[in-house]
Every structure is written in C-alpha cells, then in structure tokens.
Amino acid sequence: MSMSGRVWRVVTALGSLTVVVIGWQLLTASSESYFFPPPSEVFPHLWRGHGGIAEPPYLSPSPSDLFLGAGFYEDLVPSMWRMLRGYAMATAVGIGTGTALGLSRAARQYTDWIINFVRAIPPPALLGIWIVVFGLGDGPKIYLIAFAVVWPILLNTIDGVASVDEQRKQVAAVFKIPFRRQLTGLYLPSASPKIISGMRISLGFALIMMIISEFAGATNGLGFRLKEDLSFFNFPDLWATMILLSAIGLLLNGLMFWAEARILGWHRKASEVSNL
Amino acid sequence: MNHGSGPSASVVRGAAGFLIFLALAEAAVSTGIVDVGSIPPPTEIAAGMFELITSASFLGQVWVTVKGAAVGLGAAIVAGVTLGVLLSTSGVFRRLLLPVIEVVRPLPGVAYAPLLIAVFQRGLMSRSLTVAIACTWPILFNTRSGFDAVDPIAIQTARSFSETRFGVIRRVSLLSASPFIFTGVRISASIAIIVEIAVEILIPDGTGIGGFLADAGSGGVDLATIYGATFVAGLLSLLLNFGLNTIDNRLFAWRQGLGA
Numbered sequence: 001m002s003m004s005g006r007v008w009r010v011v012t013a014l015g016s017l018t019v020v021v022i023g024w025q026l027l028t029a030s031s032e033s034y035f036f037p038p039p040s041e042v043f044p045h046l047w048r049g050h051g052g053i054a055e056p057p058y059l060s061p062s063p064s065d066l067f068l069g070a071g072f073y074e075d076l077v078p079s080m081w082r083m084l085r086g087y088a089m090a091t092a093v094g095i096g097t098g099t100a101l102g103l104s105r106a107a108r109q110y111t112d113w114i115i116n117f118v119r120a121i122p123p124p125a126l127l128g129i130w131i132v133v134f135g136l137g138d139g140p141k142i143y144l145i146a147f148a149v150v151w152p153i154l155l156n157t158i159d160g161v162a163s164v165d166e167q168r169k170q171v172a173a174v175f176k177i178p179f180r181r182q183l184t185g186l187y188l189p190s191a192s193p194k195i196i197s198g199m200r201i202s203l204g205f206a207l208i209m210m211i212i213s214e215f216a217g218a219t220n221g222l223g224f225r226l227k228e229d230l231s232f233f234n235f236p237d238l239w240a241t242m243i244l245l246s247a248i249g250l251l252l253n254g255l256m257f258w259a260e261a262r263i264l265g266w267h268r269k270a271s272e273v274s275n276l
Numbered sequence: 277m278n279h280g281s282g283p284s285a286s287v288v289r290g291a292a293g294f295l296i297f298l299a300l301a302e303a304a305v306s307t308g309i310v311d312v313g314s315i316p317p318p319t320e321i322a323a324g325m326f327e328l329i330t331s332a333s334f335l336g337q338v339w340v341t342v343k344g345a346a347v348g349l350g351a352a353i354v355a356g357v358t359l360g361v362l363l364s365t366s367g368v369f370r371r372l373l374l375p376v377i378e379v380v381r382p383l384p385g386v387a388y389a390p391l392l393i394a395v396f397q398r399g400l401m402s403r404s405l406t407v408a409i410a411c412t413w414p415i416l417f418n419t420r421s422g423f424d425a426v427d428p429i430a431i432q433t434a435r436s437f438s439e440t441r442f443g444v445i446r447r448v449s450l451l452s453a454s455p456f457i458f459t460g461v462r463i464s465a466s467i468a469i470i471v472e473i474a475v476e477i478l479i480p481d482g483t484g485i486g487g488f489l490a491d492a493g494s495g496g497v498d499l500a501t502i503y504g505a506t507f508v509a510g511l512l513s514l515l516l517n518f519g520l521n522t523i524d525n526r527l528f529a530w531r532q533g534l535g536a
Contacts, residue, residue: 009371012371012372012375013371013374013375014375016371016372016373016375016376017375017376017379020376035391035394035395106289109285109286109289109290109293110289110290110292110293110296111293112286112289112290112293113290113291113293113294114293114294114297116514117294117510117514118510120510120511120513120514120517121506121507121509121510121513122466122469122470122473122509122510122513123470124470124473124474124477124486125473125485125486125489125505125506125509125510126506127477127489128477128489128490128492128502128506129489129499129502129503129506132314132499132502133314133315207384208384208385208386211384211386211387212386212474212477215386215474215477215478216477216478216480216490226387226389226390227390227478227479229390230390230391230393230394230478230479233394235391235394238390238391238394239391241387242383242387242388242391245382245383245384245387246379246380246382246383247382248382249381249382249383249384250378250379250382252382253382
C-alpha cells in the first residue's frame with residue numbers, strides 16, 4: 001500500500017473513532033439515564049478516587065505512585081495473575097498430553113470419546129461445584145480457566161504432532177536419532193504453528209473465563225468488580241472497568257500476534273530452507 | 277492411511293476407552309483408593325442425571341437455558357451476517373466501521389452482562405442480548421472470510437449476465453460463502469451455551485441450568501445431583517454439536533465436490 005493510502009486509512013480510522021466518542025458524549029450527556037454516564041464522567045473514574053461506594057481507581061495521576069492506583073493492585077493484578085496461572089497450566093497440560101496423544105494413533109482413538117465428552121461441559125457449569133470442592137480461594141478460578149482454555153491447545157497439539165511429515169520421521173528413524181531429540185528437533189518444531197495458533201485462541205478465551213470465574217465466590221478481581229458495580233448501581237465504575245477490559249483484550253491480541261509472527265517467521269524460514 | 281482399522285475400529289476403541297475410564301473412576305472412588313470425598317462415583321452421578329432428566333421442573337430450567345442461548349444465537353446470525361456482508365461489499369462501511377469494531381471486539385461478551393441486566397433486568401432479554409453480542413463476532417468474521425474466498429470468475433460471470441450488485445451478493449457471494457457462515461454458527465453455538473450459563477450464574481434467580489447450579493451449590497443439594505446437572509449441560513452441548521455437524525454434512529456436501 002502506498003504511503004498516502006496508509007495515512008488516509010489511519011485518518012479515517014481515527015476520524016470515525018472520534019465521531020463515535022463525540023456521539024457517545026452528546027447522546028449520554030443529554031439523556032437522564034444513569035445506566036449510560038457520558039464518557040467525560042466515565043474516564044476520570046479510571047484514575048481518580050470518588051469516595052463512598054466508588055471503587056478504587058486503576059490508575060493514579062501521581063508520578064510517585066508510578067501512575068498506578070489501588071485498583072491496579074487490588075483487582076487488576078489478582079485477576080491477571082490468576083489468568084496467567086490458569087493459562088500456563090493449560091499450556092503445560094495441553095502440549096504435554098497433546099504430544100503424547102499425537103505420537104500414538106491407538107492412544108488417540110482410545111481417548112477420543114473421553115476428550116469429546118469432557119470438552120462438551122460448558123465451563124461455567126463447573127464453577128458451582130468447584131467452589132464447593134476447592135473453596136473460595138484462587139484454586140477454583142485457576143482450575144476453571146485452565147479447564148476451559150486447554151482444549152484448543154490440546155487439540156491443535158495432537159493435530160500438529162500427528163501430522164508430522166512421514167519422510168522426516170523416516171529420516172529420523174534411519175539415522176537412529178534418540179527419541180528425546182526427535183521430540184525437540186522434529187515433532188515439536190513441526191507442530192509449533194498449530195500449537196501457537198491454539199495458544200492464541202486460548203489466550204482470548206482465558207480473558208473471558210477470568211471474568212466468568214469471578215462472577216461467583218470471588219472477593220476481588222475485574223469480574224468481581226463488574227458484579228459489585230451492578231449491585232451498587234455504580235455505573236461510571238462499571239463502564240470504566242469495561243473500558244479497561246477492552247484495552248486488556250486489545251493488548252493481549254497484539255501481544256499474541258507479535259509473538260506468533262516472530263516465532264513463525266523463524267518456522268517459515270526454516271521450512272523454506274529444508275524444502276530447497 | 278491404514279484402511280484396515282477404519283472408522284468402525286476407531287468407534288470401538290473410543291467406546292472402549294470411555295468405558296474403561298468410567299470403570300476406573302468408579303473403582304477408584306468407591307474403593308477409596310483415591311480419597312476425594314468431593315467426587316461421587318460415576319454410577320451415582322448417572323443416577324443423579326437420570327433423576328434430573330425425568331424431573332419436569334429441571335427440564336423447565338434446561339428449556340430456559342436452551343431458549344436464551346437459541347434466541348441470542350439467532351440474533352447473532354442476523355447481526356453477524358448483515359455486518360459481515362456490509363463490511364465485505366462496501367468500502368465505505370469497511371473504512372468507517374472496522375476501526376470501531378476493532379476497538380469494541382476485544383471486550384468479552386460476558387462483560388456486557390451487568391450493564392444489560394441493569395437496563396433490562398434479569399430475564400430472557402438481558403441473557404440473550406449478552407449471548408448475541410458474544411456470538412456475533414465469529415459469524416461476522418467467518419462471513420467475511422467466506423466473501424473473501426468467493427471465486428472472482430463466478431462474480432464476473434454473474435455480472436456479465438447483467439445481475440445487479442444486490443443480485444450478485446445474494447445469488448453468488450452469499451451462496452458460496454454459506455459453508456463459511458455455517459462454520460461461524462457452529463463455533464458460536466458452543467459460545468452461546470457458555471455465555472448463557474455464565475450470565476445465569478452472575479445474578480442467580482434459580483432459573484436456567486446456571487441458576488439451578490448456583491442454588492444447588494449454596495443450598496446443600498447432594499454432590500451427585502450437582503455433578504449430574506453439570507453433565508446434563510455437557511450432554512446438551514454434545515447434542516447441539518452433533519446436530520449442527522449433521523446439518524453441516526447434509527447441507528454442504530457439495531463443498532467436497534468443489535474440492536474445497
């Protein structure tokens with residue numbers, strides 16, 4: 001695309017976003033409904049405390065706080081930390097189990113029904129039991145996130161490992177490459193595009209599950225705050241948290257695309273070389 | 277491919293694996309080898325499931341969940357396909373709407389639930405609207421990839437038979453994108469059930485499978501029943517998947533003929 005075309009695209013994009021925000025402001029400022037506070041009232045709730053029923057703000061105007069407010073430490077960090085642990089658990093289990101199943105056709109067939117049955121359980125339906133079983137701490141939330149997001153990683157790993165090029169497998173066998181090295185040098189690298197795309201799907205899903213896991217039996221976190229703001233009819237804070245969640249979603253998306261491009265850029269080059 | 281162990285062998289092994297899994301779980305829990313007081317043996321869970329499935333009041337709650345998810349999914353299909361077609365066929369729409377969509381889309385659908393519950397109260401409207409928001413995106417993006425994959429020669433051919441622009445969209449693009457759109461619907465169907473149950477749990481009023489589970493969790497209903505209800509929810513989404521898969525294979529068998 002030409003330079004001027006790109007500039008024009010950015011200008012129209014920013015223009016339409018500005019129109020949306022101005023429209024949002026005009027519509028909500030003239031309306032009496034307190035479900036829809038104007039953005040001029042919502043955005044300050046991100047960085048300024050309002051006392052009373054208001055939640056602690058996520059940001060702070062003061063540089064001595066590193067611009068981070070109490071809400072950052074009390075809700076954002078616990079939420080993200082649980083999400084990260086759940087996601088890490090799902091990644092480890094998904095890649096580990098997926099590799100084992102990908103290597104053996106019989107194992108895949110024997111576990112096919114089990115996986116399909118367990119995978120069909122809608123994760124939020126487990127929240128109730130797991131609060132009873134694991135208590136009210138971080139445990140049930142982390143397990144719920146891990147349970148929900150493991151499937152794309154597991155299935156993609158199985159698929160990726162099972163579809164490694166037959167010729168390459170035979171070469172590895174002919175040269176009697178030790179199994180450990182076949183795993184790290186052949187199976188996992190060949191499967192990596194599939195694994196990474198599973199991890200990308202799961203990351204977006206982890207954010208959703210993080211929110212859902214805090215809908216019941218939570219005492220902090222972003223999902224908990226959404227629920228609290230609803231019960232206290234605190235709509236400026238509710239909107240502020242929604243804006244924060246959009247920003248987190250956007251950031252996670254960007255991060256994963258960046259990581260995918262970097263890692264798979266290597267993969268594309270490596271497979272081009274070997275295809276010569 | 278090894279034709280000796282065709283689909284029948286994989287079905288046999290799948291069923292065998294599943295039964296072995298259940299038997300092991302039964303043995304482990306009922307003999308106390310694995311001491312998890314919190315997991316009832318599979319036979320008890322199955323008994324709990326059977327009791328629930330034959331109870332009219334529980335089936336009523338299942339119907340609440342199905343209705344909420346179905347209405348939301350229906351609205352998402354209308355919204356997703358309409359937006360997808362507009363974005364694919366109109367440059368003006370694309371330029372103006374895409375930046376807004378890119379900013380709005382990262383917000384998970386369930387995060388709209390508290391606001392929608394405040395505005396519309398608890399009930400079908402707030403639940404199915406949340407479902408609709410969450411389900412619109414996969415349908416929208418699959419509609420777009422479907423339109424991107426339309427054979428340009430087909431479009432040119434239709435044009436040279438002096439089809440109008442709308443006629444081309446309706447009779448060529450939409451038809452050839454329909455398998456993609458259906459894939460979006462299938463993805464969204466599982467999301468619909470997940471979001472529906474999540475919203476039922478957010479502010480439980482005893483309705484829907486989620487409401488039933490939330491009540492059961494706090495009200496001392498025995499664990500076998502709670503697990504039973506959870507697995508009924510699983511069964512529901514398994515049935516839905518199976519149904520949509522069957523429709524997909526019937527309706528879009530012609531796709532195979534095109535070598536797509």
